[in-house]
Amino acid sequence: MRRQIQKKLPVIILWLLPLTTVFGQSVDLGYNTLAGTNNKLPFWLWANQLGHFDANSSTVQNLELRAFHNQQLSNTDFTVEAGLDLDLLLADKNDLRFTQLFAGFNWKFLQLQIGAFPDEERFAGLSTSNGNMAASLNARPHPRIRMGFNRFVPLIGNWFSIKGFYEEGLLNDKRYVEDTHLHRKAFYLRFGQPQSIELTAGLEHFVMWGGTHPEYGELQDWSSYFDYISGSAGDENALPTDQENVLGNGYGVYQLQLKKAWEKIHATLYVSHPFDDRSGMQLDNAVDNLWGLHLAFQNREALLQNLVLEFINTKNQSGTYHLVPDENGVPQGHGRDNYYNHGVYRSGVTYGQMAMVSPLFAPVIIDDGMSKGFESTRFTGFHLAANGQLTKAIYWKSALTYTANYGFHDGQGGSTYDPARRQASALGQLKWKPIDKKISIAAALAADHGSLYDNGENKTRLGAMLSLNYSIK
Template sequence: MKPLITLLLLLSLQTVTAQFSWNAELNLQGMASTEEEHLPFWMNHNQRGRTEKETNFASWVSGKAYYDLGNTGRLEAGAGFLGRDASSDDFFTDELYLTYQKNWLEFTVGRKQRPEAYNGLSASNESILWSLNARPLPGLQLQTTRPVFLFKNFGFEAAWEEYLMDDDFLEKVKLHHKSFHFVYSTSNRNFTFKAGLQHFAQWGGSNDLGGEQPESLEDYIRIITGMQGGETAGAWDQQNALGNHLGGYELSAYKQFSTFELELFYQHLFEDGSGRRLGNTPDGRYGLFVTSTQKDHLVNSLMYEFYTTHHQSHTTSGPHKNDNYFNGNYGGWAYFGNVVGAPFFSLNENETRVINNKFTAHHLGISGNFSSTLGDHRYRLLLSYAQNDGTRPVRFEPKQDVFYALYDVKLLQKEVELNLQFAAEYDNYKAPVYGAGLHLVYRIE
């Protein structure tokens, strides 16, 4: 009898082990620049809020655990904590979440880092409205993990999310986000076309600019439908939509060829009725991404993006002319001092308002592999040029011309990964800034 019980226990343990897996990661990052307390642009932007321009050292540890529930789904739990030398918040939670996934549907509670797209070559990851420039927001996320095809070639992708924006400037402000995209794909899935929209709305809570804001269930219904504010709302919100709204229309086309893959995309942005009716055209993000199906070339992937935000509905007919992107009754579109959208939008010294939302930018990203006596090395090169004109009410005189560069190469990629970085920032307003850094990663799987 005892041998049978022992055998059953061993089989049960083996089953649980097969269902459970985990991994952990330790990151150490050191950086220095030629200007005190000012890292070059790409060393402190699109860093998930982990570094500031004054940061010289950052370290974070993270871990993830996975449990396979069989036919009932899959659980994932993650936690990460970060320490750094900075002017504020030198220790904070990088992520802390629990995710349940069943087939094509996923639900997450907590603060979870968003996935990196385009091999890290984009200036704004997947959206001009929501990049990797700021920390992840805590909240609830319900989304599809892939296109859901209701018919052979036609399907959709969707997300419904509720977050809390609570930082040094915003107090208990809520953020509603939803997205919906129609998807067309050929039967062999080598061509896909998507068309859809994103909608964000800040509401409730309080801030130094707008004071206390209404946040009842009725107000939430007004928020998700874009309705005017009720009797408890301010005069402006009673005449317009309650809260601070922004969003955009999105188009993308993907094609797989025999030796490479190509994606073309366009993202429009709006903050009011004029933008929703395309009165601010041609403002938005345009781009292409090309990647090789074989990953051993000197150039494996290439991305080009063009950004323009000059029009801002200044010639449109009807109401809601003269947009002022990423500025509203909740201050700038920012979280803990970092713009949530594309990092070419810049904040004032108090990190409460966007002082540059009228610009043209060209961005080029290249990645690939090369060999040396130490082995194979993956690299990433980012080159960006922007001409900044301030805001429509307050222009930059003269216009600000900036150029940003980053070269990131992996020196070691075995048990321990080691990356070397060089960066530069050129600005017609000030002297050039150069920087260098090392990033060490140790993984346990």
């Protein structure tokens, strides 16, 4: 298999390289080599890397071709954009794929994007989940179509604006329910300005729907689309569980952000609150949140440029029990939400065997070569990350993360992990990127210690990464 991929790569690159060089505004060749002990890479060598690296490999070789283009059509308000990221991966499982391949069209504040593209990176890339519990930069982008606003649009002066989008995608990886659709919509309101205080509040709603179930066959399709996206219960043709709850696998987040800008520092406090059903939407799980603080120092040549602090809690999940009859036989309690797992869509919120949500939901259960969801969805954790500049050409980045993981509610008042499985992960990285050179070099060291990824057995795992990048254009 490896020899077949190696034979194909020169042909593909020789075909694509002239095209990308002519049409791309930015064209780069990159090479990454990674290694880890105990048959696995440490957490911060694979997490939030758009699925580039196989977490379950002890060594990874990666060669990638990246090209991006953005152009305004002359004398119009239209702009077009396109991008690709072609990756050759040599690891325990070899692969040749387009990690990104997309096109976009913009007219004033309106945007249409088609293909496999990631969300915009936020908080200098230092957050555990890009500030959004339900949509991180961890997994490889899936094919989708997104329509919406490309920026916040003022409605009343400069102190009240809105932003949103509507999206349909396809999860075309190997998964329990084949060809699962993924719907996503988002709506945000923004009040004020950073120079005083800026408040942003929003809601994002996701639904996995349709597809082919190995036991139930073809699930309800486009004819039930409105019921899916509106969070309605299924009709008489739906599965019994969907008639009792809502059609498909619905989940989402409430997002809140408070920003204040001073001359030398911008401070952003952000909260991401998950919900898996109506109880979460009604804040029965109010204590479950990602709390974050991002400090952006405005001296762009400073030793310390960005600092992120986060606290994460997902232990409550609306309570210990779900619909337990009381002494009168009336069902009580709406707990055991088990975030991002699902009884019908058993691959959970994963793509390419990696979490699409925060990578702290782990480990991903792999069975018969496909994901079967998350083994642990209840945890508390702390995260500290920072970056900056040592000299004009040398940049640094570091991260330290700790979690106590409890599995999920076992239905008997306890947890499936007892005692808790604790995990600590650290990263240190240096990057040499001179202004007048086309080449950059980065080296990173990472370490894990804990029992989360080794069936309750405490292990220490070390790893390293060396990255080379050449800017062709």
